Amino acid sequence: MAEFEHQQRLACSVESLFDFLSRPRNVVRLSQPESRLTFIDPPEVIGTGDELEFEVRAYGTTQSVVHEIITVERPRLILERMLHGPLEELEHEHQFAADAEGAILIDRIRFIPPGGMIGLLLTEARLRKSFEESFAYRRRILQQIVEEGELQ
Numbered sequence: 001m002a003e004f005e006h007q008q009r010l011a012c013s014v015e016s017l018f019d020f021l022s023r024p025r026n027v028v029r030l031s032q033p034e035s036r037l038t039f040i041d042p043p044e045v046i047g048t049g050d051e052l053e054f055e056v057r058a059y060g061t062t063q064s065v066v067h068e069i070i071t072v073e074r075p076r077l078i079l080e081r082m083l084h085g086p087l088e089e090l091e092h093e094h095q096f097a098a099d100a101e102g103a104i105l106i107d108r109i110r111f112i113p114p115g116g117m118i119g120l121l122l123t124e125a126r127l128r129k130s131f132e133e134s135f136a137y138r139r140r141i142l143q144q145i146v147e148e149g150e151l152q
Helices: 014-021 024-029 116-121 124-147
Strands: 002-010 038-040 051-058 061-073 077-084 089-099 102-112
Touching (some): 014 089
Antiparallel strands (some): 038 051
């Protein structure tokens, strides 16, 4: 299984960051506009056992995806797993920690690219590049939200 990791330090409390990211509407704010991320009937705040159905545009097509929230341990951990989507497997772990400067957000994505014909397009290298671009965008927007005091 391949793994991608991204870390970000933010000048905010771990609790406020966790609360912000546990709301699907805020996840949409952090997604690249061209992804057209849309949740279908999401909860206001996620909890263990919730299923999140969403559509996202990637590689020229709109994908229907379902993730299950496996674990929510406020304010330290959110773990989600893809139940339905374009990859063979995907698990996304969001870890929250405190340091002297505020909060550290660590995202780990473990994944298996798809097989078959789609696997020729969605290679591990291409998926990594896509994750890097998405998290670079999220890094900028999340930093801006924190700096402007909009972390709600």
